[in-house]
Amino acid sequence: MRLPRRGACVDSRVTTTLTCTHLNQIRDVSPRTPDGCEECLQTGSTWVHLRECLTCGHVGCCDSSPNRHATAHNRAVHHPLIKSFQPDESWGYCYPDDLFFEEAPALPA
Ligand SMILES: [Zn+2]
Numbered sequence: 001m002r003l004p005r006r007g008a009c010v011d012s013r014v015t016t017t018l019t020c021t022h023l024n025q026i027r028d029v030s031p032r033t034p035d036g037c038e039e040c041l042q043t044g045s046t047w048v049h050l051r052e053c054l055t056c057g058h059v060g061c062c063d064s065s066p067n068r069h070a071t072a073h074n075r076a077v078h079h080p081l082i083k084s085f086q087p088d089e090s091w092g093y094c095y096p097d098d099l100f101f102e103e104a105p106a107l108p109a
């Protein structure tokens with residue numbers, strides 16, 4: 001785990017968003033396969049929910065799906081952050097920190 005930068009604010013008001021050290025790996029991505037899980041579309045499999053990788057735009061299926069391609073993507077290429085790809089959900093998740101975000105982190109505007 002990387003140490004916080006020198007001078008970084010570490011007081012008690014810091015929210016969970018600021019304890020994730022992977023926000024610099026977020027890219028301005030768009031979903032590579034907006035129609036569904038990239039691997040499941042290739043194999044003709046099905047999924048329950050979808051997650052989008054914030055580093056490369058990979059769309060994978062959640063851990064309630066038979067193939068768990070979102071987690072498999074993280075294991076394979078170590079992209080740390082995902083967000084929900086469900087239209088009615090906006091949460092995000094960091095795998096290495098095991099951290100949930102109520103609102104998925106995004107690139108600064
Ligand atoms: Zn993190």
Ligand SMILES: [Zn+2]
Binds near residue numbers: 038040047061070
């Ligand atoms: Zn899948």
Ligand SMILES: [Zn+2]
Binds near residue numbers: 055057
């Ligand atoms: Zn990725």
